[in-house]
Amino acid sequence: MAQYHHGNLRNTLLAIAIELLAEDGVEALSLRKMAQKAGVSHNAPYMHFADKEAVLAAIAQEGFRLLTVNVESAIAQAGKSTRQKLIAASQAYVEFAINHANHVQIMFRPVDVAKYRNLEEVAQASLNQLFELVKAGQENGELIVGDTYEITKAIWAMAHGVAILSIAYQTTNLFSEKNF
Incomplete structure (x- = not known):
């Protein structure tokens, strides 16, 4: 060697x-x-x-950083409405998952967050993008009034579910309107 x-x-x-x-x-x-x-x-x-767990945490951290950049870029290029931004963010999430399936596999594994604070911070920053979109949409009347956290979690869960199914089926248009 x-x-x-x-x-x-x-x-x-x-x-x-x-x-x-x-x-x-x-x-x-x-x-x-x-x-x-x-x-x-x-x-x-x-x-x-230090060990394999530290490697996995570093991969997850890199994944959340990349995801944040991709979603941020998609939001910046989207139209002005909250709906357009949410669609763009969701599409960016799915595309990221397909293009970085190995990162996604690691990003959502259980991890000792006390040991890897930086990972927790970048993961939260990624989720905060969506939270801020929902909050802004509620404030400007484009989205329903309600618990912002719960609405954010529901949208994120849908995007994540579509992303995981898209990885499995290797398609970005699994749930396009033409399929229904």
Whole structure:
């Protein structure tokens, strides 16, 4: 095995971990396999990650950051109405899930949030985008008045459900109007 100085080993290891997830699933992921594939010593990953759980938390954190950026971009390009923004955000969520299925697989696993506060923060920031859309829609009269948190959870659950089904069926238009 070649041992050499690696310029950005942490990011390389994360990319390799995502590849390994796609190939063999979560159970088969190991820091030793990541090191082997990166061409570094089996101890090198421990300079960046305490254990497999830390790798999974880093993948989830990256996923929530990417999701937030994708949804933010979709909202910015959407029309002015809350409905248009919610549709754009939901479509961005589904597209993200299809394009980053391995991230999604890890993003919604149980994790020790006390141990990974940064993960909790980025996950909450992602959900807050939707909450703020719902809140604004309620304030401007475009959405029904009610418990903003419950309405947000319902919309998020629908988008997440469509995303998971879309991953399973590899389609972004599973629930388009033409299918009903």
